[in-house]
Amino acid sequence: MSFDEIVQQCRDLNELLPAQALEQARQSRPGLEGFAVFPVYAPVEIIHAAGLLPVGLFGVGGKLEIVHADARFQSFICSIAKSALELFLRDEMSGFRGAVFSSICDVARNLASLVKRNAPQMFIEYLHLPQNMLNERSHEYTRAELDRFRANLARHVGRPIPDESLATSLKLYNRVRRRLRELYAFRREHPGSITAAELCTVVQAGSRMMPEDYAPLLERLLKLASQRPAHPRDSVDVVIEGAFCEQPPVLLIETIEAAGCQVRDDDLLIGWRWFREDVPVNGDALSSLATAYLTRSEYSSVRHDGASPRTDGLLQRVRSAGAQAVIFTPAKFCEPALFDYVPFIAKLDKHGIPHLKLEFEEKMWTFEASRTEIETFAESMLFE
Numbered sequence: 044m045s046f047d048e049i050v051q052q053c054r055d056l057n058e059l060l061p062a063q064a065l066e067q068a069r070q071s072r073p074g075l076e077g078f079a080v081f082p083v084y085a086p087v088e089i090i091h092a093a094g095l096l097p098v099g100l101f102g103v104g105g106k107l108e109i110v111h112a113d114a115r116f117q118s119f120i121c122s123i124a125k126s127a128l129e130l131f132l133r134d135e136m137s138g139f140r141g142a143v144f145s146s147i148c149d150v151a152r153n154l155a156s157l158v159k160r161n162a163p164q165m166f167i168e169y170l171h172l173p174q175n176m177l178n179e180r181s182h183e184y185t186r187a188e189l190d191r192f193r194a195n196l197a198r199h200v201g202r203p204i205p206d207e208s209l210a211t212s213l214k215l216y217n218r219v220r221r222r223l224r225e226l227y228a229f230r231r232e233h234p235g236s237i238t239a240a241e242l243c244t245v246v247q248a249g250s251r252m253m254p255e256d257y258a259p260l261l262e263r264l265l266k267l268a269s270q271r272p273a274h275p276r277d278s279v280d281v282v283i284e285g286a287f288c289e290q291p292p293v294l295l296i297e298t299i300e301a302a303g304c305q306v307r308d309d310d311l312l313i314g315w316r317w318f319r320e321d322v323p324v325n326g327d328a329l330s331s332l333a334t335a336y337l338t339r340s341e342y343s344s345v346r347h348d349g350a351s352p353r354t355d356g357l358l359q360r361v362r363s364a365g366a367q368a369v370i371f372t373p374a375k376f377c378e379p380a381l382f383d384y385v386p387f388i389a390k391l392d393k394h395g396i397p398h399l400k401l402e403f404e405e406k407m408w409t410f411e412a413s414r415t416e417i418e419t420f421a422e423s424m425l426f427e
């Protein structure tokens with residue numbers, strides 16, 4: 044299979060609703076059950092070690108009319124919350140044992156309660172991720188929270204989740220995240236070799252595949268990428284920031300590149316490539332995951348600051364990508380992204396780095412206005 048064919052396969056998989064994606068996975072694993080993972084980060088290793096397929100819950104991207112969820116939420120709320128709830132209200136999650144949400148924002152907290160009330164047959168978990176990354180008890184707290192999830196999930200599926208299974212899952216997800224880091228590095232080092240739309244399509248497909256199948260696919264892609272001719276062009280090198288939870292429509296990403304920008308790095312689907320290095324597999328897996336969360340995870344607007352502020356994280360991302368500018372793509376009404384926008388642009392302004400903000404929502408059909416904005420932004424930098 045060629046590079047383009049693999050990307051197309053990923054695109055087709057992403058087009059499916061979660062239950063359809065699970066159905067597809069069942070073709071090679073009959074009887075497999077799913078477990079939905081609301082962004083941003085969740086310990087997918089625990090879900091996989093329980094014998095379930097972790098499936099990213101990224102909304103429905105306009106594939107389903109929002110009929111019931113509107114009545115449960117205020118109008119000024121991000122699209123992903125409404126469309127995720129709609130899936131449960133319409134009983135579109137058949138084959139799923141449950142879902143996990145975490146403390147990323149008030150919307151996600153309320154959504155977890157709403158889903159729990161409306162899907163009483165499912166196991167709905169809410170993870171309280173650490174608010175304080177530096178306290179001497181933070182590690183103990185984080186490990187205990189992961190252990191609570193493991194125990195509750197094991198009780199729900201009716202079988203233990205042993206340490207050996209966790210270690211196997213950790214190894215598999217380490218392999219996946221390592222390949223994703225390599226793909227990202229390849230894109231940074233070979234501008235024009237992989238488009239941002241292709242890369243986010245591939246990463247998203249991984250949120251609906253077993254890691255046993257996904258890791259070899261990434262390895263094949265890496266091999267093919269190195270044989271692919273790069274098409275560098277006159278463009279502004281940018282970093283995309285603010286797309287950590289709800290995902291911008293792929294058409295918007297394509298528009299950014301078609302209108303004169305080349306994406307060198309981004310925070311798209313960052314929860315699925317959360318750790319900057321492998322999580323140690325020897326010893327206590329939950330302890331290793333807790334340490335990795337506290338000290339080796341990516342900065343994000345939904346992760347509390349560790350030793351350095353998130354603004355430094357953004358600056359570092361821009362510098363290591365060799366980017367000239369930042370394009371902020373917050374989902375409409377996304378509080379964490381919009382709150383962080385203020386300190387982020389203050390930092391960028393201080394360092395003379397230009398930036399542009401493009402808000403989006405799920406039901407965005409036309410990108411002409413965005414295209415004009417990006418073209419003007421890019422031209423102002425290219426021809427200044």
Ligand code: SF4
Pocket residue numbers: 121123124147148149150151288289345374376377378379380
């Ligand atoms: S898009 Fe933003 S506001 Fe909505 S659930 Fe995600 S983090 Fe929360």
